[in-house]
Amino acid sequence: xxxxxxxxxxHPFGWKAEYFSGEGHLTPREHLVxxxxxxxxxxxxxxxxxxxxxxxxQERAIAAFFEAFEDSVEFCNWSADxxxxxxxxxxxxxxxxxxxxxxxxxxxxxxxxxxxxxGLALFVKKExxxxxxxxxxxxxxxxxxxxxxxxxxxxxxxxxxxxxxxLRCAYHICNEGSRAWQHSxxxxxxxxxxxxxxxxxxxxxxxxxxxxxxxxxxxxxxxxERDRWEQLGQELEPWKEx
Numbered sequence: 001x002x003x004x005x006x007x008x009x010x011h012p013f014g015w016k017a018e019y020f021s022g023e024g025h026l027t028p029r030e031h032l033v034x035x036x037x038x039x040x041x042x043x044x045x046x047x048x049x050x051x052x053x054x055x056x057x058q059e060r061a062i063a064a065f066f067e068a069f070e071d072s073v074e075f076c077n078w079s080a081d082x083x084x085x086x087x088x089x090x091x092x093x094x095x096x097x098x099x100x101x102x103x104x105x106x107x108x109x110x111x112x113x114x115x116x117x118x119g120l121a122l123f124v125k126k127e128x129x130x131x132x133x134x135x136x137x138x139x140x141x142x143x144x145x146x147x148x149x150x151x152x153x154x155x156x157x158x159x160x161x162x163x164x165x166x167l168r169c170a171y172h173i174c175n176e177g178s179r180a181w182q183h184s185x186x187x188x189x190x191x192x193x194x195x196x197x198x199x200x201x202x203x204x205x206x207x208x209x210x211x212x213x214x215x216x217x218x219x220x221x222x223x224x225e226r227d228r229w230e231q232l233g234q235e236l237e238p239w240k241e242x
Contacts, residue, residue, distance in 0.1 A: 016029050
C-alpha cells in the first residue's frame with residue numbers, strides 16, 4: 001500500500017491511523033467518552049437471571065470479566081495474562097472501594113442452571129454523592145439478549161425511587177457497540193476539549209479525503225459538523241480566559 005492510498009482510505013473515528021513500513025496501521029486511542037443520563041423509570045422484562053451483586057462470587061466475576069473483554073477493543077494487543085491480571089485488579093478494587101463506594105443497586109446476571117455470572121453491572125457512589133455506572137459487561141455467549149439493559153434498568157429504577165436524578169457513565173472511544181447501547185438508553189455525551197479536537201480533526205480529514213476523490217456528497221453536512229466541533233472545542237479550551 002502506498003502512502004497516497006493510505007491517506008485516501010476512510011479511517012474510523014477514534015482510531016489512531018499511522019503509516020509505516022509500507023503498511024497502514026489502526027490502533028485504538030486510549031480515551032474514555034463521559035456520558036450522563038437523566039433518570040426516569042424503565043420498563044423491566046421479568047427475569048430471574050438479574051440479582052444483586054454477591055461479594056462471595058468475586059472469582060466468578062473475575063472469570064466473566066476476562067471472557068467478556070478478551071477480544072475487546074479496550075484490551076487491543078494485550079496478552080491473555082495481562083487481561084486476567086487487570087480483571088482481578090478491577091473486580092478487587094471495586095469491592096475494596098478504590099474507585100468509589102460500592103452501591104447496593106449493583107446487579108449481576110446468573111445463568112439459572114450453572115449459576116455462572118454472565119453479566120455484571122457495577123455502580124459506585126463518588127465523594128460528591130454522584131452515582132456512576134463503573135463497569136458493565138455481558139459475556140459474548142449471552143450478548144444481544146437484553147441482559148445489559150435489564151441489569152441497568154433494574155438499578156435505575158431503584159436509584160430513581162431513592163431520589164437520584166442522574167447517572168454518569170463512560171465508554172471507550174472506539175467501542176461502537178457500547179456507544180450505541182448507551183445512546184439507546186438515553187445517555188448523552190459530556191464533551192471534553194480533547195474529544196472535540198478529535199471530532200473536528202476527523203471531519204477535516206474526511207472532508208479532504210472526499211474532495212480528493214471528487215465526491216461532493218455529504219460535504220456540506222461534514223463541514224457543518226466540523227465547524228460545530230471546532231467551535232465547541234474553542235469554548236472548552238482549558239486555558240481559555242473567562
